[in-house]
Amino acid sequence: MVVVIIIIILLFAIFSIVIKHNHNKAEQMRIEATKKAEEEEIMKIAIETQKIEELKKEKQEEENATGIIYLTFDDGPTSDSTPQILDILKDRNIKATFFVLHYDENHEQFIKREKNEGHTIALHGYSHKYSEVYPSADTCLENFRKIKEQVYQTTGIESKIIRFPGGSSNIVSKKYCEGVMTELVTRVVDEGYRYFDWNVDSDDAGHAKTSQDIYNNVTSGIKPERNNVVLMHDFAGNHKTIEALNDIINWGLEQGYVFRRITEETPMVTHGVNN
Ligand SMILES: [Zn+2]
Structure with missing residues (x-):
């Protein structure tokens, strides 16, 4: 017991x-x-x-600052130009804006790098072919929606910053749809996008033949006390822009400008519509 x-x-x-x-x-x-x-x-x-x-x-x-410079690069990413541009920007600690087109999985790494290195990934279109983009306002909006979705899948970023293929002032769209740009410039804003043209043209997709041409076009186009949006390209083989880039940055800094990336807070820089 x-x-x-x-x-x-x-x-x-x-x-x-x-x-x-x-x-x-x-x-x-x-x-x-x-x-x-x-x-x-x-x-x-x-x-x-x-x-x-x-x-x-x-x-x-x-x-x-004397003014602000927004470097923008259209038509990428390309394995040829994009990483070289990113290397220079990283080296100079400068943020820029990339208006991208549809890319395959081999190019996802460049989009990710753009994001990781603090640049803005903006939308140029799934396609750049005017005959596919501009048959109607709806086809153009769908073209933005598709690239927006792709960028979102790659980065988790929902980009709202766009640039029309050919710019909002293009007349080439007239061939496919009369008045389409007039309709689009209000519809994209209604859909929550902010569209950017440019007020400084490097002409690297046009008549500029050498890096000196690019340098001259950009440095003579930039004006004090305003937002300078510089049009350049990172399409394949665009070595003249890559060669000019460091000198353009040197010139800008010497003149007292600051370099910025476009954000949703940046005031829109737009052309007049011609169609
Ligand atoms: Zn373009």
């Missing part, structure tokens, strides 16, 4: 210890979780504060 009582007492004691231990463990875990949540909150606030400080600094730089 005594033995049974002792066993019961012992079992009860062990049971109490286990309960207490578990309780202490749960309490400790709760404290640790609270501490972790607090640390995460502090970290979040620190990151936000840092972001605000950086934005303030950028704003201040812009106010003190």
Whole structure:
């Protein structure tokens, strides 16, 4: 009988210890979780504060600058030009904007690199063929929607910044649909896009033959106290632009300009519509 009582007492004691231990463990875990949540909150606030400080600094730089230069590269990505341009921009710590076309899986790496290195991935179109883009406003909007979806699949970014193939001032669309640009410039804005043309043309897809031509076109086109949106291209074989890029950056910095990427906050720079 005594033995049974002792066993019961012992079992009860062990049971109490286990309960207490578990309780202490749960309490400790709760404290640790609270501490972790607090640390995460502090970290979040620190990151936000840092972001605000950086934005303030950028704003201040812009106010003190001669003007702002937005370098934009259309028609990529290409394995030939895009990585070379990215190398230069990385080396000079300059952010730019890439208006991209449809790409295959071998080129996804360049889109990811553009994102990871802090550039803006903007939309030029799934296709650049005017006969496919401009039969109607709907075909053009679908052309943007498809490249937007592809960029989203690659990066998780929902890009709202667009550039019409040929620019909003193009007359080539007249061949496929009378008045289509007039309709499009309001419809894209209604759909939440912001469209950008350019006010400085490097002419690297046109008459510029040498890197000196590119340099001259860009540096003579840039004007103080405004947002200069510079049209350039990262299509394959565009070595003259790549060769001119460092000199253009040197010139801009020497003249007191700052280089920025286009964001949703950037005021739209647009042409007049001709169709
Ligand atoms: Zn283009």
